[in-house]
Amino acid sequence: MTFGEKMTKTILLQLVEPGQTPNPHTNPPGIVVGIDLGTTHSVLAAVLEGKPRVLEIEGEGPLVPSTLKASTTGLKVGETQGDILSSTKRLMGRGPEDPICSQFPHLVAGQGVRLKLADYGLTPVEVASHILSHLREKAEKFFELPVEAAVITVPAYFDEAARIATKQASALAGIKVLRLINEPTAAALAYGLEKGIGGVYAVYDFGGGTFDLSLLKLEGGVFQVLGTGGDLNLGGDDIDHALADFLKTKDIRRARFLKEKLTDHDSFDGVIREDLEAIVTPFITKTLRITDEVLRNAELTPRDVEGVVLVGGMTRMPMVRREVEAFFKKTPLSDIDPDQAVALGAALSAHGLQYGSDILLLDVTPLSLGLETMGGLVEKIIPRNTPLPALASQEFTTYQDGQGGMVIHVVQGEREFVQDCRSLARFELKGLPSLPAGAARVRVDFAVDAEGLLTVSAFEKTTGLFQHVEVHPTYGLDQKALSEMILESQKHGKEDILKRLQVEEGRKENVQPPSDR
Amino acid sequence: MFDPFEILGLPRSFFLDMKVLEKRYFEEQKKVHPDRFALEESAEKARALRSSTHLNQAYLLLKDPLQRAGYLLKAASIHPLSHDPETLTKVMDWNERLEEGDNVSQELAKEEDFLFNELEDAFKSNEYEKANIALYRITYVKKLLKDVYAKAKGRGAI
Amino acid sequence: MAPVLTLTESAALRVKALLENRGKPSVGIRIGIRSKGCSGLSYTLEFADETGPYDEVIEAHGIKVLIDPKAIMFLIGSEMDFTDDKLSSGFVFKNPNEKGKCGCGESFHV
Numbered sequence: 001m002t003f004g005e006k007m008t009k010t011i012l013l014q015l016v017e018p019g020q021t022p023n024p025h026t027n028p029p030g031i032v033v034g035i036d037l038g039t040t041h042s043v044l045a046a047v048l049e050g051k052p053r054v055l056e057i058e059g060e061g062p063l064v065p066s067t068l069k070a071s072t073t074g075l076k077v078g079e080t081q082g083d084i085l086s087s088t089k090r091l092m093g094r095g096p097e098d099p100i101c102s103q104f105p106h107l108v109a110g111q112g113v114r115l116k117l118a119d120y121g122l123t124p125v126e127v128a129s130h131i132l133s134h135l136r137e138k139a140e141k142f143f144e145l146p147v148e149a150a151v152i153t154v155p156a157y158f159d160e161a162a163r164i165a166t167k168q169a170s171a172l173a174g175i176k177v178l179r180l181i182n183e184p185t186a187a188a189l190a191y192g193l194e195k196g197i198g199g200v201y202a203v204y205d206f207g208g209g210t211f212d213l214s215l216l217k218l219e220g221g222v223f224q225v226l227g228t229g230g231d232l233n234l235g236g237d238d239i240d241h242a243l244a245d246f247l248k249t250k251d252i253r254r255a256r257f258l259k260e261k262l263t264d265h266d267s268f269d270g271v272i273r274e275d276l277e278a279i280v281t282p283f284i285t286k287t288l289r290i291t292d293e294v295l296r297n298a299e300l301t302p303r304d305v306e307g308v309v310l311v312g313g314m315t316r317m318p319m320v321r322r323e324v325e326a327f328f329k330k331t332p333l334s335d336i337d338p339d340q341a342v343a344l345g346a347a348l349s350a351h352g353l354q355y356g357s358d359i360l361l362l363d364v365t366p367l368s369l370g371l372e373t374m375g376g377l378v379e380k381i382i383p384r385n386t387p388l389p390a391l392a393s394q395e396f397t398t399y400q401d402g403q404g405g406m407v408i409h410v411v412q413g414e415r416e417f418v419q420d421c422r423s424l425a426r427f428e429l430k431g432l433p434s435l436p437a438g439a440a441r442v443r444v445d446f447a448v449d450a451e452g453l454l455t456v457s458a459f460e461k462t463t464g465l466f467q468h469v470e471v472h473p474t475y476g477l478d479q480k481a482l483s484e485m486i487l488e489s490q491k492h493g494k495e496d497i498l499k500r501l502q503v504e505e506g507r508k509e510n511v512q513p514p515s516d517r
Numbered sequence: 518m519f520d521p522f523e524i525l526g527l528p529r530s531f532f533l534d535m536k537v538l539e540k541r542y543f544e545e546q547k548k549v550h551p552d553r554f555a556l557e558e559s560a561e562k563a564r565a566l567r568s569s570t571h572l573n574q575a576y577l578l579l580k581d582p583l584q585r586a587g588y589l590l591k592a593a594s595i596h597p598l599s600h601d602p603e604t605l606t607k608v609m610d611w612n613e614r615l616e617e618g619d620n621v622s623q624e625l626a627k628e629e630d631f632l633f634n635e636l637e638d639a640f641k642s643n644e645y646e647k648a649n650i651a652l653y654r655i656t657y658v659k660k661l662l663k664d665v666y667a668k669a670k671g672r673g674a675i
Numbered sequence: 676m677a678p679v680l681t682l683t684e685s686a687a688l689r690v691k692a693l694l695e696n697r698g699k700p701s702v703g704i705r706i707g708i709r710s711k712g713c714s715g716l717s718y719t720l721e722f723a724d725e726t727g728p729y730d731e732v733i734e735a736h737g738i739k740v741l742i743d744p745k746a747i748m749f750l751i752g753s754e755m756d757f758t759d760d761k762l763s764s765g766f767v768f769k770n771p772n773e774k775g776k777c778g779c780g781e782s783f784h785v
Binding site for chain 3: 012013014015016017018019021
């Protein structure tokens with residue numbers, strides 16, 4: 001039996017243990033879709049007659065540019081000419097101090113991360129929600145049915161803040177997220193179910209904004225992630241910028257155009273492929289260094305890898321294929337379109353979650369989660385590549401007599417010092433009992449769910465003092481602003497309210513204090 | 518009490534076939550993983566999350582021979598060794614040589630193998646005190662190996 | 676009078692296999708109905724560890740099928756089938772009392 005048959009089957013009534021009959025769904029089933037919300041373009045897919053398919057409607061191809069343009073009738077998604085916002089996925093969950101911001105001329109100084117487009121002031125979350133709304137409408141036009149829910153993909157290496165920002169964008173677009181899944185896992189799912197591959201596979205995902213390398217074991221319907229690594233600032237966009245620098249131009253779109261042309265031309269418009277390859281070489285070297293490290297951490301060698309799956313637009317470049325092949329000494333697989341594999345996998349996952357399936361995804365934490373301790377050092381609580389869902393605890397004590405509170409600073413990253421890691425949340429456990437230094441016992445629990453979302457709770461053992469914090473991104477919308485926006489958008493028509501909010505919110509500061517909630 | 522062997526339905530033993538462990542782990546996750554309850558009420562989901570988390574913890578513990586040994590010793594009420602002069606002398610010696618720039622990694626790897634065999638033998642003959650000492654020593658050797666690797670990485674040799 | 680419920684050959688074979696694989700002895704299987712689901716009512720199909728005092732007991736192809744007394748009037752004349760093809764897999768009730776069904780076949784109304 002192949003994976004494909006099992007996954008796409010509708011599961012009817014099953015014989016189960018006494019009392020274990022699952023609840024039937026209570027609403028008529030709408031449609032479920034998979035969405036690859038990409039840096040340069042987004043792809044919508046759904047399972048049709050048992051097969052995952054990328055959806056196309058009249059006047060729009062399979063790949064929808066992840067762009068936003070202002071027009072007299074409002075904001076338009078998918079335009080490629082004129083004054084457009086593009087690649088804003090790279091800003092998801094980022095703060096204004098992030099170096100990546102220098103790549104965005106639309107960014108308004110002193111307003112958090114907010115982009116100015118005509119009269120609109122938009123956060124990256126809002127831009128993403130426009131793109132998602134557009135895809136939802138596209139699906140509804142295709143099926144003439146409402147979208148019930150979706151699986152949305154994110155880079156495996158996306159941190160907590162970026163994942164939450166993605167969920168917020170979905171909520172704002174009126175899409176129920178069945179689950180976020182990692183892009184390489186989605187691609188593996190598409191290959192596993194459609195092509196029936198099995199064993200240990202590497203997914204080399206080199207896209208417009210990010211690079212991810214994931215190792216997965218495919219066995220008996222289980223997709224177990226063995227390890228993952230990547231770089232959020234390593235994508236085709238960076239190559240466009242490097243090429244533009246080389247050509248001494250500020251026209252990034254022209255650089256991208258030349259890069260794409262040189263994929264199947266040895267020279268174009270006076271630029272030769274060798275020039276491009278010289279620019280690309282250090283980027284590829286970086287991806288292979290990450291690949292080597294992920295293999296090493298999983299205690300595997302390229303020889304243990306059954307095959308390599310290529311995903312992302314950058315893998316169209318002949319040089320990338322050549323280098324990956326040389327590294328693994330295997331011809332990489334690309335029989336599924338590298339621009340579509342992720343969306344197809346997301347569609348399969350959505351279908352499985354909605355209608356039941358025999359397939360199981362076991363993912364891991366891409367980055368270590370920890371706490372700040374004395375001297376600005378990081379104590380890792382959940383190391384990277386821990387299988388999800390995960391739970392870990394650590395006990396801390398006071399360092400002063402009668403210390404009444406303890407600041408709990410949650411960070412994410414691999415480095416030793418807090419300043420080099422990503423700050424996720426900071427809260428204070430107040431009202432500790434008056435005890436000599438070292439006598440109070442504070443237990444901090446980290447719980448990460450199957451999607452990779454973290455909850456932290458702190459607990460003082462002698463008094464039973466308890467605090468529970470869901471980690472919210474330091475940059476993004478805070479929970480209150482988000483729920484207000486959603487409430488509003490439900491009260492009024494979604495479309496006009498979104499437009500109104502963009503104008504109103506555009507003038508307000510958006511950066512939130514790092515959660516004293 | 519948290520019993521990883523019981524959670525995975527495996528006989529309580531140091532000797533564990535990794536293939537069997539994985540098979541049991543996958544089978545159990547297929548039953549309890551939160552994705553199986555994507556459409557259920559939140560109570561079901563919370564329960565699934567808990568069971569699935571425990572299963573992961575049990576799997577990770579059993580997969581690692583040192584953690585597995587540690588668990589079995591703890592379950593047999595053997596207290597972890599806190600002091601062993603012989604080990605400490607050896608470790609200090611290695612540390613010195615490491616600082617002087619000696620390449621001790623092969624020697625350490627050999628020692629690790631030797632100690633691991635000791636650990637296995639001790640469990641085979643149910644000599645828990647002996648296992649406890651071997652476990653203590655391996656922990657040190659492992660840490661040293663990590664330092665060696667970190668140093669080599671710092672030099673750019675890896 | 677028509678029997679409350681009949682089993683097709685394939686349903687019986689499947690149930691037998693599942694009973695054997697269950698790993699503990701069973702009295703048979705129990706069929707019930709509850710008022711949940713998008714079309715109002717839905718079937719339950721579970722292994723039975725014991726016979727309830729008011730259960731309707733039928734024997735089909737050597738399998739003991741217990742029917743929840745509350746379900747009898749909704750089930751009379753039904754046939755339980757098992758399908759396993761490319762598109763779907765599971766047990767299906769062909770119930771003459773059903774007036775409508777939801778798209779997924781999980782629930783129905785009478």
